Amino acid sequence: MHFKDIQRVPGDPILGLIEAYANDTNPAKFDLGVGVYKDSQGLTTIPRAVKLAEQRLADTQLTKTYIGGHGEPRFGALLSEMVLGTDSPLLAARRVGATQTPGGTGALRLVGEFIAQCLPGKGIWLSDPTWPIHESIFNKVGLKVSHYPYVGADNRLNIEGMLDTLRQVPEGDVVLLHACCHNPTGFDLSHEQWQQVLEIVRSRNLLPLIDFAYQGFGDGLEQDAWAVRLFAAALPELLITSSCSKNFGLYRERTGALIVTAGDAEKLADVRSQLANIARNLWSNPPDHGAAVVAEILGDAELKSLWVEEVEEMRQRIAQLRIGLVEALTPLGLGERFAHIARQRGMFSYTGISDEQVARLRHEHSVYMVNAGRANIAGIDASRLDQLAQAIAAVCKG
Template sequence: MSHFASVARVPGDPILSLMQAYLLDTHPARLDLGVGVYKDAQGLTPIPRAVKLAEQRLVDSELSKTYIGGHGDALFAERLSQLVLGADSPLLAERRAGATQTPGGTGALRLAADFIRHCLPGRGIWLSDPTWPIHETLFAEAGLVVGHYPYVDSNNRLDVEAMIGAFTHLPKGDVVLLHACCHNPTGFDLTQQDFERVLEVVKARELLPLIDFAYQGFGDGLEQDAWAVRLCAAELPELLITSSCSKNFGLYRERTGALIVCAADAEKLVDIRSQLAFIARNLWSTPPAHGAAVVASILGDDELKCLWQEELEDMRLRVASLRRGLVEALAPHGLSQRFAHIAEQRGMFSYTGLSPLQVLRLREAFSIYLVGSGRANVAGLDANRLEYLAAAIAQVCN
């Protein structure tokens, strides 16, 4: 008897499979625009200097490797909450908001999903079409009913009217996942006026927003990117926020994130946090300590925080420059207007508008790797290779 005879093989993650194919490619001009990590001009994903300095201090000062508790590092939770909600946030002063540390932003999303399933039974969750593929599987695996609202139309443009129209028909009380900034995978962000209109429908339909905030600092700036989260926190009595330190602190493999809950009053927050600790206990017991300690050290030290902010701003500006540079490189091929949206988008990703067939041709003929949907990781670009990419795009578009 074989206990495992009926276990079937499932397809590998398409993005990770793309990374493997890239690594096996021997073409000297190969270009990886698939996996969502920031890369510098040398094609490396660097460790910020502020992180290295904080780690060195931790090595010298750390006295124990004991567990850090169900809600994680308290200093990390406090300082990250201030970064997200603002140091002068009334919610923090009134103890109406609190963070539970998680293994990365993905862990925060899973904790939110299980909280919704256990504590808000019967609520569906609505995702943008398109959204990050892991959103789809993560919430479904948690047992939630997943629906979609329109976000990008067939012409590869943000469709705010369709989004708002869909929100007006969502079941009252359901959860809507919103991207705070740097929408993954499209790069199209709502304007403040757009978001205010969406918020009015959220209020009217009594919807619960779950705001995915994975790219703070990569859009328009560290403080500027938080406006949507802070608007919702000011206008709504209850809110869920998932925060990630993978991109802005370069802590990808340290799996550092948090679920921040905003409640109507301090007493209710205690109830909610008791549930989160119980759910987390059955998911990962206690979260990893190292990344959280690094973040807490940086945010608690003026010198390190200033250095980190400068490094993050350099990353943001580099990605924005690459966006503009690619559109300019497409101009001699008569394609700058067609792809003008790339310079208007925000964050690491761009929904280029390339078809699956064109993406396949880029891979086979030029060793340029994009996700099949046409999503490109702009942060994987090299400024010296923009002309090569532009010429390749021109070839597959003609």
Template sequence: MGQGHRDLVEPLDQRAAPQRLHHGGTYRPGRRWRGGTQVRHFGQVARVPGDPILGLLEHFRADPNPAKLDLGVGVYKDAAGRTPIPRAVKLAEQRLSDSEQSKSYVGGHGDPLFAEGLLRLVLGHQSAVLGAGRAGCTQAPGGTGALRLAGEFIARCLPGRAIWLSQPTWPIHETLFAAAGLEVRHYPYVGVDNRFDIEGMLAQLGRVPSGDVVLLHACCHNPTGFDLSPADWRRVLEVVRARELLPLFDFAYQGFGDGLEQDAWAVRLFSEALPEVLVTSSCSKNFGLYRERTGALIAIAADAEGLQDVRSQLAAHARNLWSTPPSHGAAVVGLILGDDTLRGCWQNELDGMRRRVAGLRMGLVEALRTYGLAQRFAHIAEQRGMFSYTGLSAAQVLRLRAEDGVYLLETGRANVAGLDAERLDQLAAAIARVVTD
């Protein structure tokens, strides 16, 4: 043991050369412990880079700068820099604590009260799609789980379809769908001038092979914050209909853009106009249930009978991914959406969060006006949701991190919800220095 861990292993076969495997990887012989016979199975496991967002959080936490500012990880923060638990959630949890009688499984599709409430939240109380029995909800571990389930369904039940993502998009979209075995392709979204490129988007979608899947951000586009107007959405709908594409909406920020009803406008437009649509919904941001992993995949089929076919497949695929979903967060959401008092309390809090983020956007642009940069960064106030594609270069981002303790992604994406209104002038001064030096 005194020789150190490097001397504890030896090659299993010194003469064996690496072998190519059928999946394209390389096999290298295992190694044995010195003085033993047990093979080191993990000796050939390679280290991979960590997640850039979570890695940035680790760097932030290790930074001793007392004035540091975290604009990286996508969580809402209040004026005190905390990620609060909404009062409605705490009240619902208290009720559940007093009334819950069992910790048994909730079933393959999850909590039925959660499903009923979420369907109406996303599609509307007067939805003709719901009235016709064409929509169903399958609970998943967060929006990420819902996306993974959608990828699995597409890969297994609609083989040969590629999925088209905006360029840029949430980085996990790329790996989630690739892990499901889908071919991942891209359509333009933001140009080199850091402006939304609707014409480029429409032109590429018009060339997408018939039957492919197109992922659309329903509102509060992550990472850019640039959203489509109603007129833009109608144009996209016509291309999707003409090319016979399957739309998959990622709806992670309902209520953070322009309001609960307004943010659902595009999803409802497509759902009423097309026979088949997929929607992933997340309760992480709007209910503050980040760690409870509460989300769902909503499937809309041409008729009620076809929906049951789809739901049978979703339940089967979910069984192999996570068996049954977690209960607590869904029970909280179901209780809030089914109780007028709790729902009113929750909606007021959500409205307050949305107004605060919008105010921070306006405040930062105004703070930049002092340095003659209000016009250059006017898009920050025009964007929606928690994130902004600031237009800062990677070099400028690294200078902000090193010189001012301001942490955002090297793409220039900033979490506006991480800002502190009292420090807008400080941030504006730092931005002005790195863009004008």
């Protein structure tokens, strides 16, 4: 019996919410747990630009052969332009390279392996809290994982604690930063605060890794790239993990990239040779379909214009839901307590609801959200904001 000593590991808590929600027979239930965008009908639909691009590919694509370790070059080039700006001097200087990956998660695994294998001795610093997968990926590759304060027990951005800790990070270590729409808290840095972080990163010779999973969901496609472009212009080296899951609706197609900027084209070639070698031993070639769709959209003026409109519609809907929820809570005496929800950005919110209250919301009102009170704002049904507010009031005031 070869498998007799294998133990069962606990399931992912967020994926467990999917099953619990599906089994709940209450027709008035709310799914605020799983991190996907939902429209006003509660559906995670395929963007129109994506459908049109897929139809075009079906008519014109001639092969399904391998695309190489770095993926489709056109995809990498167009995504790099979207992230860094079409006028970025780094592109003209050939200091930027994109390696296509199976989603943003694949990009994180690739960069974790790269740090472990090619930058030995460097630890990585994550925000407290951060996306749980950050913790597990970097632990799996054997990196020393440490944390800097981000949002405290008072559910407020702890910028002073963050800066104080970064000033003490060992020189040369890697610091993971969220470009926008911080997951799981929704609290983002201001431009002034980003400048402060940059100065510390530069003075301590730290290597920034910027996770860019929600471009377009915060303040806009260009606005959300502000910090990434700030760091790229100011520093010789930068690591960026980019995801197309949310803004292109390509969740299951696993479409993302690791974008690297280096001091010159020769050093970039050295880095990319290592990344291709690591990728070869992880997935050999990345999946093509999602990347081909993205390249088709970004490379066509008409499709890109339609896609930009759709992303903006999603962004505005999320922002309106944030404001609407606070407005629905105000007559119940909770507007001030939850005012931060309207100031946060992106899909997720650290609501400030306790674990005990989260459990009561689930069992008494069929409202599903992650422990620690992280809610997917994009999962709210706008027509039932008052009902959701009543449920929150029942557990927070009762």
